[in-house]
Amino acid sequence: MNSTVKKPEGCIELSNVQVNFIQNGARFAAVQDVSLNVQPGEFVSVVGPSGCGKSTLLNIVAGFLKPSDGVVTMDGQAIHGPSAERGVVFQQYSLFPWLKVRENVEFGLKLQGMARHEREGKARTLLGLAGLLPFENHYPDQLSGGMKQRVGIVRALATGPRVLLMDEPFGALDSQTRVVMQEILTHMWQQWKISVLFITHDIEEAIFLSDRVYVMTARPGKIKAEIPIDLPRPRSAAMTASPVFTALHRQLKSLIREESLAAMGGEIDPATMGQSWHLGEEGMETLR
Numbered sequence: 001m002n003s004t005v006k007k008p009e010g011c012i013e014l015s016n017v018q019v020n021f022i023q024n025g026a027r028f029a030a031v032q033d034v035s036l037n038v039q040p041g042e043f044v045s046v047v048g049p050s051g052c053g054k055s056t057l058l059n060i061v062a063g064f065l066k067p068s069d070g071v072v073t074m075d076g077q078a079i080h081g082p083s084a085e086r087g088v089v090f091q092q093y094s095l096f097p098w099l100k101v102r103e104n105v106e107f108g109l110k111l112q113g114m115a116r117h118e119r120e121g122k123a124r125t126l127l128g129l130a131g132l133l134p135f136e137n138h139y140p141d142q143l144s145g146g147m148k149q150r151v152g153i154v155r156a157l158a159t160g161p162r163v164l165l166m167d168e169p170f171g172a173l174d175s176q177t178r179v180v181m182q183e184i185l186t187h188m189w190q191q192w193k194i195s196v197l198f199i200t201h202d203i204e205e206a207i208f209l210s211d212r213v214y215v216m217t218a219r220p221g222k223i224k225a226e227i228p229i230d231l232p233r234p235r236s237a238a239m240t241a242s243p244v245f246t247a248l249h250r251q252l253k254s255l256i257r258e259e260s261l262a263a264m265g266g267e268i269d270p271a272t273m274g275q276s277w278h279l280g281e282e283g284m285e286t287l288r
């Protein structure tokens with residue numbers, strides 16, 4: 001946990017959550033017995049192999065999905081559906097293409113019944129903080145991917161949520177833009193001190209941004225480990241070369257690698273990985 005002053009609200013708790021889905025007529029557990037929490041003002045990431053149920057967990061906290069079993073609360077109240085108290089940012093830029101940048105940010109405020117001049121002022125302040133004010137009259141199509149995602153974050157924050165839920169928000173960006181976006185997000189988060197639940201495949205991203213990281217097992221997704229990230233704040237790109245960062249990276253990589261191999265269902269034998277394939281004449285024949 002960082003040492004900044006916490007808002008008194010924005011506590012998410014999942015207790016013994018199970019999610020069953022039906023695929024091809026068969027029921028299976030996507031998520032099993034998951035208990036995790038995000039404390040007020042904390043930045044928590046969830047990492048794990050593809051298909052382990054990360055997005056499913058986020059969708060439950062967002063209120064888009066109901067768990068088959070278990071309890072999910074925000075500040076002690078059960079979550080029954082989506083709410084402006086929980087802002088969501090997805091990988092796909094979910095901006096309205098027919099609205100200008102500022103109109104996109106104002107959208108939720110308009111729904112809340114805020115008067116025009118007030119919402120204009122609020123949107124402009126937030127856009128200014130994100131360095132986007134010069135683009136307030138642009139349409140989303142006129143922006144780069146990184147800028148669109150910054151608008152998406154500002155829009156999610158505009159209505160004053162207690163929690164920000166982010167599902168691979170930088171997954172569609174090139175690696176350089178992604179690193180810059182991580183720095184922007186960590187600075188924005190330090191100003192807003194809002195609780196964040198962040199889903200990512202990227203170990204470095206999870207370490208750089210988070211106070212704690214949960215690692216999930218391969219499907220059915222359970223919590224395999226909870227790793228505190230004891231790096232000072234504010235975070236800077238230079239920290240990624242520090243011994244603490246490197247050790248955390250190694251630890252998380254090893255935990256996830258075990259699960260990624262498990263997720264492949266024994267298709268790959270770790271003992272022989274890296275050895276060249278010797279197909280033999282018979283094997284070559286099957287490829288011809």
Ligand SMILES: Nc1ncnc2c1ncn2[C@@H]1O[C@H](COP(=O)(O)OP(=O)(O)OP(=O)(O)O)[C@@H](O)[C@H]1O
Pocket residue numbers: 021022023030048049050051052053054055056057201219
């Ligand atoms: N609505 C649904 N109906 C049936 N199966 C689903 C549904 N949603 C997700 N699944 C399955 O549940 C499992 C978990 O999916 P989920 O998208 O949560 O995983 P993930 O960890 O976010 O994956 P990725 O990292 O690849 O995005 C997957 O096997 C997925 O195919």
